[in-house]
Amino acid sequence: MSGVIFLGTGGGRMVVLNQLRKSGGFWLKLDDLNILHDPGPGSLVMAQQLRLKPRTLDAIVLSHRHIDHSNDVNVMIEAMTGGGFQPRGRLIVPADCLNSDPVVLQYVRPFVEITEIKKGLEITIRDIKIKFPISNMHPVETYGAIYTFSSGRLGYIPDTEYFPELAGAYSGIDFLIINVVRMKNDKRIRHLNMDDAAEVINEIRPKKAILTHFGLQVLKASPERQARIISEKTGVDVVAAYDGMNVDFDEMKNKKWF
């Protein structure tokens, strides 16, 4: 069984600091592998509320060091490793999460196997392949990922400003999770806006695209309405994530193939 459950769908300062949406990232179950991506503030609390078991995690992945993506990384490493008494699992992060002003505390590092993300890195954990296809354009080192599992390929595009090579790096994926923080562009902030997201989705044309990581502008404009507009415009099945939402990738596969 493969799917994703959202421990948060908020992004941007106003939404996260006021917890207008939760901000715990998302939990992937791909075949028998459990991976937590971008554990922002409240990830541990949401995982417990949703009755997920952090001790079953195989890996924690940070797309980048910003606090809405990394705040709970240390406590989740402890939760994954029985408070550090049972070292296990992987931590997969850009180098700047470990070096100057690190977000990963020194004392938790011996509890996990640490891998630094570089553009083009490919790793395999049991039968799941993870590729980091391109560097995003964001104020800190930021990488998305493509997961290959038995029911297909899932891409995640985290925070970035639009750039022409972005969609091509994710070609051929079946499912897409994409962070859409804003409605309008602001060059200082370096995020995708809704029109950028529509363009990227239209170029990649996955079976299903899931919008998440909403800032205040997007919440005010109704993420569900925006998803419908992109669906109508592109013909791709687009949905807006909500806190606690679960998407079953196997069910999607069966719908398409039978």
Ligand SMILES: [Zn+2]
């Ligand atoms: Zn960011």
